[in-house]
Structures are given as C-alpha cells and as structure tokens.
Amino acid sequence: MVSSGNNAGLSAHNSQLMAARVRSAVWFLIPLALLVVIWAGVVSLFEVNPRIFPSVTSVWQAGLESVFDGTLVRHIGASLWRIAVGTTIGLAIGIPLGIAMGVVPAVASFFSPLVRFFSVLAGIAWIPIATLWFGYGFGAITFVIFNAVFFVVAYNALLGVSSIPMQVRNAAASLGAGRMAMIFEVLLPGALPNIVTGIRTGMGFAWRGLIAAEMIATDLGLGYMLFTARDFYKTEVIVLGMVVIGLLWLALDRLLLAPLERVTTERWGMVRS
Amino acid sequence: MAWVRLHQRWPNLAASLPFVPLVFSWWLTAWLEVFPRAFFPGPGDVVLSMISLIYKGILPEYLLDSVTRLVVGASTGVAIAIPLGVLIGMSRRANTVLWPPLLFFQAVGDIAWLPILLIWFGFGLTTMTFVIVYTVLFPVVLNTVLGIRSINPDLLRAARSLGASQARMIWEVVLPGALPNIMTGLRNGLGYGWRALIAAEIIVGTSGIGFLMFDARRAGSVVEIMLGMIVLGLLWYVVDAWILAPIERATGERWGMVTR
Numbered sequence: 001m002v003s004s005g006n007n008a009g010l011s012a013h014n015s016q017l018m019a020a021r022v023r024s025a026v027w028f029l030i031p032l033a034l035l036v037v038i039w040a041g042v043v044s045l046f047e048v049n050p051r052i053f054p055s056v057t058s059v060w061q062a063g064l065e066s067v068f069d070g071t072l073v074r075h076i077g078a079s080l081w082r083i084a085v086g087t088t089i090g091l092a093i094g095i096p097l098g099i100a101m102g103v104v105p106a107v108a109s110f111f112s113p114l115v116r117f118f119s120v121l122a123g124i125a126w127i128p129i130a131t132l133w134f135g136y137g138f139g140a141i142t143f144v145i146f147n148a149v150f151f152v153v154a155y156n157a158l159l160g161v162s163s164i165p166m167q168v169r170n171a172a173a174s175l176g177a178g179r180m181a182m183i184f185e186v187l188l189p190g191a192l193p194n195i196v197t198g199i200r201t202g203m204g205f206a207w208r209g210l211i212a213a214e215m216i217a218t219d220l221g222l223g224y225m226l227f228t229a230r231d232f233y234k235t236e237v238i239v240l241g242m243v244v245i246g247l248l249w250l251a252l253d254r255l256l257l258a259p260l261e262r263v264t265t266e267r268w269g270m271v272r273s
Numbered sequence: 274m275a276w277v278r279l280h281q282r283w284p285n286l287a288a289s290l291p292f293v294p295l296v297f298s299w300w301l302t303a304w305l306e307v308f309p310r311a312f313f314p315g316p317g318d319v320v321l322s323m324i325s326l327i328y329k330g331i332l333p334e335y336l337l338d339s340v341t342r343l344v345v346g347a348s349t350g351v352a353i354a355i356p357l358g359v360l361i362g363m364s365r366r367a368n369t370v371l372w373p374p375l376l377f378f379q380a381v382g383d384i385a386w387l388p389i390l391l392i393w394f395g396f397g398l399t400t401m402t403f404v405i406v407y408t409v410l411f412p413v414v415l416n417t418v419l420g421i422r423s424i425n426p427d428l429l430r431a432a433r434s435l436g437a438s439q440a441r442m443i444w445e446v447v448l449p450g451a452l453p454n455i456m457t458g459l460r461n462g463l464g465y466g467w468r469a470l471i472a473a474e475i476i477v478g479t480s481g482i483g484f485l486m487f488d489a490r491r492a493g494s495v496v497e498i499m500l501g502m503i504v505l506g507l508l509w510y511v512v513d514a515w516i517l518a519p520i521e522r523a524t525g526e527r528w529g530m531v532t533r
Contacts, residue, residue: 031373052393113288114295120509121502124468125483127475128490129498133312205468211384212472216487223384227476230388238389246381253380 054236059243062236071225076244078220082138083210086145087203094150095195098157099187108162115155122202123148123209131217141213141221148206149199156198160191196264200257207249222248314496319503322496331485336504339481342398343470346405347463354410354462355455358417359443362451368418379411383469387476401473408469409462416458420451456521463517467509482508 040056042048050058066072101111126147130140164187172186214223222245229237296316302308303315326332360367361375383404390400424447432446474483482501489497 027369028373031370032377034370035374110291114291117292117506117510120464120513121506124472124475125486125502125505127472128486129495129502132490132493132495132498204465208382208384208465208468208472211382212476215384215387215476226385226388230391233392235389235392238392242381242385242389245385246377249380249382250377 051233051235054239058236059239062240075220075222075225079210079222082141083145083206086142087149087206090146090149091153094153095157098154099161099191102158102161105162108158112158115151115158119151119155122151123205124212127213127216136217140217141210144209144213145206148209149202152202152205153195153198156194157191160194161187164190193264196261200261203257211245312495318496319500323500335481335485339470342401343405343466346402347409347466350406350409351413351459354413355417358414359447362418362421375414383408384472387473396477396479400477404469404473405466408466412462413455413458416454417451420454421447424450453524456524460517460521
C-alpha cells in the first residue's frame with residue numbers, strides 16, 4: 001500500500017515536471033513563431049525584392065527541395081563529420097597534454113603563456129596557412145577545427161590541474177596512490193570542470209571556424225552552400241542555411257555541451273546560478 | 274624555485290621567457306630544413322618581411338584598419354547590448370519575448386551572416402562592422418542579464434524602499450551590480466569578435482591583417498602569413514593583458530569578488 005502510494009505521488013510529480021517542461025518549450029517557441037509571422041508579413045506587405053530577402057514560402061520550398069534531392073543532407077553530413085573528426089583528435093591530444101603540463105607548478109607557469117598565446121590564435125587565423133599546408137579540402141578544414149579545440153582545451157586542462165589544491169594531491173600521494181591512480185582519481189576529475197568549459201568554448205570557436213573555412217576552402221558543407229548561393233543571389237538558400245546552422249548549433253550546445261557542463265559542475269558541487 | 278620567485282617579481286618577463294626556446298626551436302627546424310623552406314620559413318625571414326612591410330607602410334596601415342574596425346564594431350555592440358540586457362534582465366515580459374530569438378540568433382553565428390550581408394551592403398566597411406557588432410552583442414547581452422539576475426534581491430528591495438526612482442535603481446544598483454559580469458561578457462565578445470573580424474577580412478578582402486594573410490596565401494608566401502599570425506597574437510595579448518584583464522581585475526576587486 002505504502003509503496004503504491006509513493007509511486008502514485010512520484011508519477012504525479014513526474015507528470016507535473018513534464019507539464020512544466022512542455023509549457024516552457026511552448027513559451028520558448030511562441031516568440032520564434034511570432035518572428036516568422038512578422039517576417040512573412042513584412043515581406044508580403046512591402047513586396048521585398050527576393051534578391052534582398054526571401055519570403056517564408058520560398059525558403060520552405062528551397063528546404064524541401066534540398067531535402068528531397070539529398071544535397072542538404074550531404075552538406076550537413078560533411079560539416080558534422082569534419083567537426084567530429086577535428087574535435088576528437090583535438091580532445092585526444094589536448095586533454096593529456098594539458099594535464100601533463102599542469103602537474104608541476106613551475107612547468108605549468110612556464111607553459112601557460114605559450115598555450116595562451118596559441119589559444120588566442122586558435123581557429124580562423126589558421127585558415128590561410130592550413131590551406132597552404134594541406135591544400136583545399138578536408139585536411140585544411142579539419143586542421144582548423146582541431147587546433148581551435150586543441151589549444152583552448154589544453155589551456156583549460158592546464159589551468160584546471162594547476163588549480164587543484166596541493167594538499168589534495170599530497171594527501172592522495174601519502175595514502176599510497178600510484179601514478180595511474182593519481183591521474184585518474186585526482187588530476188583528471190579535479191580538472192574536469194575546467195576541461196568541460198574549455199570544450200564548450202573550443203567547440204564554439206571550431207563551429208565558426210568550420211563555417212568560415214567551408215566558405216573559403218571546399219566544395220561541400222554548409223558554409224559552401226551559403227557562399228555559392230550568394231554568387232547567384234539565391235537569398236532563400238542563404239537564409240535556409242543560416243536557419244540550419246542556428247538549429248544545429250542550438251541542438252549541439254543544448255543537448256550535448258550544456259548538459260555535460262551542468263553535470264560536471266553539479267557533481268563537483270560548484271553549482272552556478 | 275628560482276623560477277617561481279622570478280614569476281612573482283617580474284611577471285611580464287617571466288611570461289615572455291617561454292617564447293625564447295619556442296623561437297629557438299622554430300629557428301632550428303627551419304635551419305635544418307626539416308620541411309621545405311617555402312612551406313616553413315624561419316624567424317629571420319619573418320622579421321625581414323616585417324621590416325620590409327613596415328617600411329612600405331602596408332603593415333601599419335592594415336593594422337590600423339583592423340583595430341579601427343574592431344573598436345568601432347565593439348563600441349557600437351556594447352552600446353546596444355547593455356541597454357538591451359538591462360531591459361531583458363529587469364522586465365519579465367521583455368524576457369519571455371526576446372530571450373528565445375536571442376538564443377537562436379546567437380546560435381546562427383556571425384560568420385553565417387557574411388553571404389547575405391555581402392548581398393545587402395557589398396564588399397565594404399558596413400559589412401565588417403555589422404559582423405563585429407553582431408558578434409560582440411550576444412555575449413554582452415547574455416552576461417548582463419546573468420549579472421542582473423545574480424544581484425542580491427535584498428539590495429534591490431532596500432534601494433526601492435529607500436525611495437529610489439527607476440532611473441536611479443538602474444544607474445546606482447543594477448548596472449554596478451552587473452558590472453563584473455558585463456566585463457566578462459565584453460571579454461568573451463571581443464574574443465569572438467576578433468576571430469569574426471579575421472574571417473570577414475579574409476572573405477570580404479579589402480584591407481586589414483586578415484586580408485594581408487589571405488593575400489599572402491594567394492601568392493604562396495608563408496612568411497607573410499606567419500607574420501600576420503604573430504601580429505594578431507601579439508595584438509590580442511596586448512589588448513587582453515593591458516586593457517581587459519586590469520579592468521576586470523579592478524571591477525572584481527572593487528566588488529569584492531576576487532577569484533584567484
């Protein structure tokens with residue numbers, strides 16, 4: 001009896017939570033829908049030249065068309081694949097290197113200006129030299145994404161490790177923690193909140209770098225789609241591309257990066273308002 | 274230990290020392306010709322090209338162009354962003370209406386606007402200024418709102434019960450309270466704006482450091498690309514270390530929120 005009562009209470013609570021979520025989603029969507037209505041109204045009222053700004057229906061049609069002939073999927077696929085490869089390599093090298101540099105305080109203070117200098121340059125500033133080293137195409141773009149993620153994450157990992165209180169590390173060492181235990185149970189967890197923040201910032205730079213690099217250096221991808229549409233004054237394709245880019249980044253940031261950051265900061269008792 | 278002491282006494286010297294072995298190993302790699310010289314020139318070549326570009330007056334002119342664009346764009350962006358942030362932070366109604374579009378347009382990103390801006394304004398200053406204003410705007414607005422939300426409500430109530438008008442509330446409680454966050458937003462915004470400027474200069478391509486680099490790329494001159502990257506890095510270092518960090522530190526200390 002007691003347990004069933006509890007269950008009922010729990011499910012009522014859950015459904016309340018669901019309702020709250022749905023309500024906030026609706027409140028989130030209403031202003032955006034309003035924006036679309038205003039857009040449609042203004043374009044039809046003032047008879048805006050489609051070369052200046054497209055109508056809602058033409059963007060919708062361009063969207064349907066590119067979905068059905070498969071080009072949109074190909075562009076999105078190419079962009080996401082580059083982001084995935086570049087980010088993975090960047091994380092795989094950046095996190096260990098950042099932690100290694102941060103372990104000894106003197107070494108950390110030696111390397112941090114260097115890594116910081118390069119994290120300032122990370123991303124777009126590398127496009128010219130990347131295209132010269134790797135030629136136009138996959139290599140150059142992935143390299144730009146890689147170094148946007150790599151330097152920012154390495155810098156943050158370094159900061160994170162060097163901000164772990166020395167007492168904690170001494171305590172672990174005096175309790176007999178080996179090198180492996182030290183890395184995986186003290187240094188990595190301690191630096192994790194910083195690393196995750198670094199990943200979010202780095203991905204932000206990488207995403208912009210991707211779009212810029214694709215405008216310059218390839219024949220496939222979302223940036224390329226936008227930039228070629230410009231040559232033909234196809235504003236409906238440009239606006240479609242912008243909406244797709246916005247939605248993709250929102251999805252990436254809200255569904256992947258923000259939850260990751262929330263989980264780590266909460267777990268580490270550093271809840272931010 | 275000596276290193277740590279040096280770090281405390283002359284932080285600027287200590288911060289530049291690590292670059293000595295870096296430049297040396299760069300020089301060594303280039304001198305040994307590990308990579309073909311055309312693809313990987315040494316520091317000497319870069320210094321020579323810097324001297325020649327300064328002598329021709331190209332480098333100072335481009336640098337001035339880039340910095341002017343950044344300053345004009347950033348100050349316009351801040352001038353729009355702070356009032357907008359205060360509006361959204363103070364009014365629930367403005368928040369429900371403006372917050373979702375704000376998040377969406379932030380996600381669209383500055384660089385994705387370039388193609389349509391080129392159609393609207395052509396290849397020119399307006400396009401580049403628009404991109405920088407757009408980039409700086411969002412981090413400052415979002416952080417202003419965050420800062421206003423984090424003000425202790427007791428302070429707001431106290432000021433109001435002491436009879437502060439709405440204008441004085443904003444001027445003497447809300448804005449000062451949100452200032453540390455606004456500074457953080459400005460710093461983030463400039464970080465993004467900086468990259469947007471380089472991208473815009475590469476793509477729009479009339480003048481500026483980004484253009485210098487991409488023009489050099491077309492001519493296949495790695496020396497000038499590297500020069501451009503070094504100038505960009507140094508410039509940001511100067512702006513960040515000498516202007517932004519001290520302001521941020523000053524507001525943080527003044528407001529008793531030193532985090533070190």
